[in-house]
Amino acid sequence: MNSIESAFNLLSEHFHRDVAILQLRELTTWQTGGPAVCVTVTSAAMLADLLGLTAGEGIPWFILGLGSNVLAGDEGCREVIIRLSGAMAETVWHRSGNSWDLKIGGGVHLPSLSGAACSRGASGLTFAIGIPGTVGGAVFMNAGAYGNSIADSLKSVTVLDYEGSASIIPGEECCFAYRSSRFQKERTIITGATMSLESGDPAVLRTEGKRILELRRKKFPLQHPNAGSVFRKPDEGISPGKLIEDAGLKGKTVGGAKVSCKHANFIINTGKATSDDIAELIDIVREAVLATSGILLEEEIRYLGRRELNDVG
Ligand SMILES: Cc1cc2nc3c(=O)[nH]c(=O)nc-3n(C[C@H](O)[C@H](O)[C@H](O)COP(=O)(O)OP(=O)(O)OC[C@H]3O[C@@H](n4cnc5c(N)ncnc54)[C@H](O)[C@@H]3O)c2cc1C
Incomplete structure (x- = not known):
């Protein structure tokens, strides 16, 4: 029995139908990756049980x-994939005077939260309307756009550590910086966050949301599977897209992976890309940019299974 099957059997005994063997290509926006055991977690108590079991075993x-x-x-991963759903993906809204207090589950869909904030007249999350992640992923990455980031409105973050103990971390102790947070150096699960949003005019916020979505449709190659910006903006402040374009790499392909002609910091899956194709293209881009500009680009994307470069799991 391989490690996927034995993990599946063990976890199924405890969590029954919430455990499945799925293809990572179904769970990632690049639509690549092989099999993994996935547990869909629907409550904080279930998550604590799961973490206790995984730590023990x-x-x-x-x-x-x-x-x-x-x-x-492409070969999948030996890690058990944990995904937050049900009660872990709910938002509680509370109006207090001229602002809104939100209690948000880590599994909440960020664009939907942003859209709901616009409709209710809560400002501060409109920037996130086109960022296709969860609140947990956005806090981990300190996702942002147009000069705003998720850190701006956060009051606190709730995490469970690898043994299932919970703690609440005030926003100012999360060490947020450009696309980075303390959670990238810790083995914790972000189960929720609290936020405070100022009141705004729903009509104005909705119009701004539509404007942002239109802008992104024009700028990004959204018709092909991708993972957003592959590289972080380097300390030199020059956009990776410009550096990649200047290195003559727009349209460069490896197998089914291609440097987007629309936005050079995006690598698209033209249909049959493997993760190995994408990883090889990332290496080619990094080396070509270093050769032409002297700047070493660092990935913003995270690796799962294939490389241990920036995995916390
Ligand atoms: C078309 C497109 C456009 C994008 N535009 C932007 C943009 O404008 N700005 C931007 O910042 N990003 C952008 N991204 C990147 C991405 O959407 C963000 O980084 C997003 O916040 C990732 O969230 P996720 O839930 O998908 O995380 P995942 O991709 O699933 O995971 C990313 C990392 O977060 C960790 N993680 C996820 N959930 C949790 C949790 N609950 N607790 C602890 N760690 C967790 C994972 O372990 C992993 O290391 C874009 C991506 C795409 C495909």
């Missing part, structure tokens, strides 16, 4: 949101 895990920033191995 020495089973590695990886918490996955919408997989919009992840390159998953």
